């Protein structure tokens with residue numbers, strides 16, 4: 638069953654997307670790093686704010702909470718990671734909580750996905766995944782507060798979701814992620830095709846997000862740490878045979894930091 642609500646991406650800062658889930662009346666806002674563009678969007682579309690969902694504590698994801706609440710009087714629940722301290726959060730959540738949004742007939746499973754930050758969470762309703770800065774289109778977030786082991790476990794959890802799950806990450810990093818992915822897997826045909834399509838999408842000024850779990854499984858090197866071609870690349874980069882898939886992941890993430 639596909640959800641009743643639609644999703645619009647409100648661009649913020651240089652490359653953030655603030656996802657607005659809405660029907661014709663109500664809206665849920667994910668990671669409002671800025672208030673102003675969201676407030677304008679809600680006003681233009683005549684939408685009442687039903688809830689705010691936060692994935693992690695970074696400023697480009699939480700900076701607009703206060704301003705947004707100020708312009709929408711009345712109690713608006715603000716959900717966010719139980720293991721992080723974030724001003725404005727009224728409903729701290731973690732796995733296995735469910736977040737119900739009756740206004741949109743939606744219910745989200747909360748997934749604990751530490752690594753980018755220590756308490757990072759995602760929201761998944763069976764069809765759509767809002768994963769902040771953990772899984773990106775053809776890439777993954779930096780390890781600011783977590784270990785490679787934690788991040789690899791978090792990515793495995795997301796990779797196990799149904800292949801048709803739509804993946805809404807919080808940044809438009811796709812082209813640079815694809816450039817890195819091609820260095821890792823130069824012979825991946827699905828990746829070559831994605832490169833062509835994503836370049837065309839960006840040329841037309843459109844977002845490359847959402848992607849799907851299926852597309853990420855076929856093209857995202859950070860979800861492909863078991864693939865012989867990926868292991869081979871890590872071997873030739875580091876000169877050492879990685880001991881397991883976490884070591885492959887750690888080497889890829891390290892390399893990406895300076896790519």
Ligand code: ZN
Nearest residue numbers: 693695753770
């Ligand atoms: Zn972040």
Ligand code: FE
Nearest residue numbers: 695697770807
């Ligand atoms: Fe971010």
